[in-house]
Every structure is written in C-alpha cells, then in structure tokens.
Amino acid sequence: MITLIPKDNFKLPIEGKNVTPDIFIGKTVKEINALEMWEGNRKRTIGELFEVKDDGKSSEKFTIKIEGNINSVRNIGAEMSKGKIIVEGDVGMHLGEAMTGGSIVVSGNAGSWAGSRMKDGTIEIKGNAGDYIGAAYRGSTEGMKGGKIIIHGNAGHEVGCFMRGGIIKILGNVGIFAGIHMQNGTIFVQGVSQGRAGAQMKAGKIVLAGQSEDVLPTFTIEEIKAKVKVDGEKIEGPLYRFTGDMADNGKGKLFVAKEPNSYLSFYEKYLD
C-alpha cells in the first residue's frame, strides 16, 4: 500500500490526475515522487507536495491511502480502472471522474463532479458531496454509464445529470433537480429532496424515500406501490409511482414515498 500525506494545507488548486493505482503500479517511491502535479500554474511533483510511503505489503499493492484533508486536489482517481483509493479526510472536485473500475472510499466530504462520466467501479463517500455527482461534462449528454456511488451524507444539486446507467444512493438529503435529463440508471434518496426531481428525464428510475418539496406537474400518477427494489434491496412503502417527464415525452419512473408527502394525496383521485 502506498500512503500519501499532504505536506501543507494547500491553498491553490492542485491537479491530481496522476494519483491512481493504474499509474502507481510498478513504480518505486522515488518514481512516484517524481510524477507531475500542477499546483496553480506551477509545475510541481508529487514528492514536493506529499510525503510518500510504501509499506511494502504486496497483497495491497493496488491500494493508495491519502491521510489528511485535500479539498483543493482535483481529479483523484480519474480514469482509474482497478485497485483502491482510500482518502482519510476531505477531497476536492472531480473525484474518480471517468473511472472504469476499482473503488474509492472517502471518510470525509467530496467536492462536486465526483463520479462524473464514470463507467464502472464504486465510490463511497462517508460525508457530504457537492453538485453534479455522476453527471455529464458541461454541454455533453454522456453522464455516468455504470458503477455505483454511495453518499452517506447529503448531496448537492443536479445529481445524476444526463445519467445513462449505474446507481447513485444518497442516504442523506439532496438538492434540486436530482436526475435531470436522466436517460437510464437509478437514483435513490433516503432523506429530503429539495424538489424538481427528474426534470426532462427520458427513462431510468428515481426513488425518493423521504420528504420531497414537489413533484413536477409534467409527471403523471400511475399507481401506489407497497415497496420498490433498489439495487437488490427492498424499500418499504407505500410509494406513489409517477411517469415523466411528459414535457420531453419521457418514460422515466419517479417513486415518491406516500407518508412524508401527504400533500400529494390529491393525486389519488386520478388513480381509478
């Protein structure tokens, strides 16, 4: 296992795309120290910014551990295909962007764009996460295609924007526009949703198990379900099932728990 310890409380943004198991594999500590790492507009090396240690355990040779808060370091684990990254602390934007395999665990918070464009693998964030989790690049329609993102805390706005596959589970609250432009895949929110979930969604599944500020008027009620399956797990209901977004001729499924959302009861008269 390789351990990285930040030497400073970084103030400038740092480009961390070289911190992946794919790049570290087969490299000695000296070679890792020499890897490029931009700090602001200065070209630096990992060795200048981090203390790098190798505990020599070959069973964990695909694992990287980062000890400390690195909020200003971006692109950790970007495009990784295997191995494991453990961050003990907070991490910056674009965590695990476009990753195709392996796993990332963060004990603290993560910035925006975590898991955007990812194809496979898992990201687990124990704290909160920012906006655009599992989203597409700006302007593009290709969001997360596969894999799993689990956020134990809260997540920001536009989670799963243009998502095409995979699962995002949020155990805390979520901001507005969860699953906007969604084309496939699943989003599960246990806590409070700030509303407008599934705007312009074409397909896919959104499950709001907690309170939701609203359901967009372009969603139509279909039925009341006793429970719904998410990632092989049963979520107990009852839940309203809506279809939408009709404004975009969408066939997405939006599940909203009945109990915490008593204001939705007027929909029931349309069910017969």
Added chain:
Amino acid sequence: MTELIIKNGFVYDPLNQIDGEKMDICIRDGKIVKSVKDTADSIDASGKIVFPGGVDIHSHIAGGEVDTARLLRPEDHYKDVESKTSLTRSGVGFSIPSTFTTGYRYSKMGYTTVMNPSMAPLTARHTHEELSDTPMLDTATYPLLGDWWFSLEHIRDGLLKENAAHIAWMLKATKGYAIKVVNPGGLEAWGFGHNVHGLDDQVPNFGITPREIIRGLVKVNTMLNLPHSIHLHTNNLGQPGNYMTALETMKSVEDLAIENKPIMHVTHIQFCAFKGEDWKGFCSGAEEISNYVNNHNHVTLDVGQVVFSSTTTMTADGPFQYGLYHLTGNKWANHDVETETSGGIVPFRYKRSSAVHATQWSIGLEISLLIKDPYKILMTTDHPNGGPFTAYPEVMTWLISKSARDKMLAKINKRARKKSLLNTIDRELSLYELAIVTRAGQAKALGLKQKGHLGIGADADVAIFNINPEINDPAKEFEASKAAFRQTAYTIKGGEIVAKEGEIVKSIFGKTYWVDAKTSMPLQVNDDIKRKFKEYWTIEFDNYPLREGFLHSPSPVNVKAVI
C-alpha cells in the same frame, strides 16, 4: 532580401501545366522568381511532391455563428486540447477550434489561404477581429447579401445600377470579398417564422421571388466585375428531392453567362443533391447534377463532403437548422441578426450505420468523381458542416484511391452501400487533378491570381509532401498518402518555412483580402438609408462601415466596375 530554393521536387502546378516534373522552385521576398543566387537557403525536396499552398474556398472559421457554436459546445473542446509551445499558443476544439489552433492545423496540412464564407454584415467587426487572430493564413470573408433589405428593394424596383453601387459600398463597408447568398428569400421569411420552398415562392413583404434575387445579384456581380462569382447556398438545402431545386437554380442563370465564364458558385453541392420524396426513399441525385455540370460552363461547385465523425452544423440558413434540431433532438442555438440574416447551430454526428448519412457520404464522392473537369468541383467539407477540415487528408485519399473508398464502402450501411454509385465508379484522381481540386481550381474560382500556382510572380505559398510518385503508388498505399497529407514535410507561406514535419516552426500572420470595386456612380446616401438604419438597426449608418485600419493587415483587391 531573403532567398530560398526548393530543389529536385516533383512539382505539380496545374495552372502552369506542370505535371510532376522534377524541377527547382526559386523564391525571393515572398514571391516565386526565375532564379536565386547560390547563397540562397535550400530545401532538398528530392523524393517529395511539391504543390502550391492549399486554398479553401469555403470554411467557417470565424464570426458570429462560429463563436456561438463555440459557446454552445464545451464538450467539443475538452477532449481536444493543444498546449502552448515556445512558438504557438494554446487552444481547444475539435470541430470548432479556437482561432490560433485553426491557423496552426491548416498550416500543418499545407494550407495557406482560407475563405470564411458566411458573415452577417453587422458582425463584420467581430469576424475581422477573429480573422486577425487566425495565424498562418491569408483570409477573406463573404458578407451575406442575399436577404439584404436594400438589395431586395432595388431588385423589386428594377434598380440594378443602384443595387450595384450599394453592394460595392457594402463590400467596402464590411471589408468583404464576394457576394454570399444563403437560401435567398428564406432568411427574410424566417424572421417571421416562415421559409420559401422553391425558386418561385414569394418573399414576404417584398413581393419578389428567390429566382429574381439570384438573377439580380448575378447581374450585379457581373457589373461590378468582382473576382469571384456569387457564392450561393441554394433554397431547400438538406431536404429530400432538392436536387431539382439545385438544377433549376443553375438553369435560372444560364442566359446570363458571358463567354463560358463561371457566374455562379454553388457551394456544398452534396447537401443540395438529395433525391427521393422523403427520408425513407432518400437517394442520390449526383448523376443528374453531374450531367448538368458536365454540359455547362457557367457554374463551379464545391463538395461539402461528409465524413463520419462528430461535428457541429452551422449555417445562416435558420429554418434549415430548426428542421435539423427537430430531426435530431440535439441542442440548438438560433442566431438571429437583427434585420440582416438568421443562423442556427446544431451538434451532429454522421454515422456509418445510418442509411441517410452513408448516402450523403457517397453523394459527395460521386459528384466529385462524375464531374469530369476538376476545375468545376472543388474539395471542401463545408467545415464544420460535413466534418472538420482536419478530415481533408482522409477525403483526399478517397478521391485518389478506389481501394480507400472501397474500404469505407464495406463499413457503411448496407442499403446505402447497395444503392451507391461508387460501386460503378473506377476513377481515381491523379496528383495533378488533386492539386486542382485542393488549390489551383479553388484559386481560379476565387479569382486570386497570385494564389494556387507556382509561376513567376505568384505568392511563395508552397506545400511539400512526403510522397515519392516514382517509387510509391499513392492510390495503392493510401494509408501512407493520408499520413503524408496530414502533415507536410514543409509548408512555406510568403517565402518563409512556417511548418516542418507536422510542427509549426514559425508563427506568422497573413493578409485579409477585400474587394474595392470602383464604380463611376458611388452610393447615393439618401435620407431613406439613414432613416432605415436609425429605425431598424442598432448601429447608425455613420458608424456602420469598417475602417481599413481595423484589420490586422488588409489587402484590397481593386477592380473596376462597368457602371
């Protein structure tokens, strides 16, 4: 006095009838000369081919639409990034590269002159600012004048001389090079949410037809003696069955031709050669178009070849882009320019598996090969509408090699492959003909006398490619040819080596040509013009024209009008 000699290359200079002859090219002070002193720097071009610098008659590289497209497509940029070097600036963009990147990439492929074909007159300032920031190339830009209110009024009232004087003033005011006409009448109608669907439809509020606009502007073009003919994007572009419109358009000006001189350039003809009643019955009208052009000398064409790639479509043809937006479901930007023109942008991906896209690919090559005289059909992709200009090397290999075409043909949609005329076409362009469709013919159609050839007095723009026609067959070894076209051994611009083996070695700025047509009767600035500008434009008449000093290095082309 800087001197340069290019020794022992196989020279292809069609305008001077030189076909692969082994000879030396001498350069002094940016011009081709007869001889140079022994002390001149020399380039050993033995085993290489020497072409005049490439000329592109139609490539959207600057202006309002291009910039709106850049804003619309961040996802086009992030995958294609150029870092700065000690000589070059950084840049981004695949189908709509930033200005500096555009210049460098053209230069690496041996191009030295590029024409920006679409400029709303009101955006002339912006367009020239961008062209001034596009290095390595000589440029020019064509103002959109097919739906220009004053022109429409003059044509309606039969005031052709006044119209000519007005257009001469407009070319000067916008520092433009040629009269660009896009979907004549249609853009004016689009301002009110409508379109025109044929040459004889009425244009709302003016009571004239596209046919009258086209004929009027062809006459004006002749009166003004402009170097290029009118540059026309036909009505009904991109609609199945529109090859009839294209044929009718070309026929409509037959009687105006003088001494076999081209009087009309129909641009990106591939998009106007669609046969069939709807998209299901979509097929190629290449044969009909080619037959017509083979029998008439009053038109030149460029292809607008489609390549299978992700790209960005942009035209001043607003209603067409709106249709495309509905067809694809992709995002869309409508670019309306006050009273002047419209415009639209839609990202697009040409897929081999699509019958329509594959047929479009085939139509472009069919027309390129069925038209016998290469001076009449010039190679473009209508960058970025059919594909980015960086795909030119691929298009060039399709033209010179049947094997290259067959390789792609085997990979396209089955239905399109079955119907494709390419199965029956064996023609392969020679290097001499390739030099015509990519340089000599383009310069000739543009009336750029100092470009597209290597005769004494020509601008010293030269492209040297790593192809040895004595040893290798460029058609059989098309992969090697493609690699050679991608990066020149040397690109020489204005007598200086600017690119070498795919690297920029010197960053320079080219000239911007504009046409100064001298009329004996200048524009009569009357109260009506001033009033209209005051009422309908955001810029007052007095502030409308562009000073020459606004351009980085302006180069006026002086012509004497017959009025």
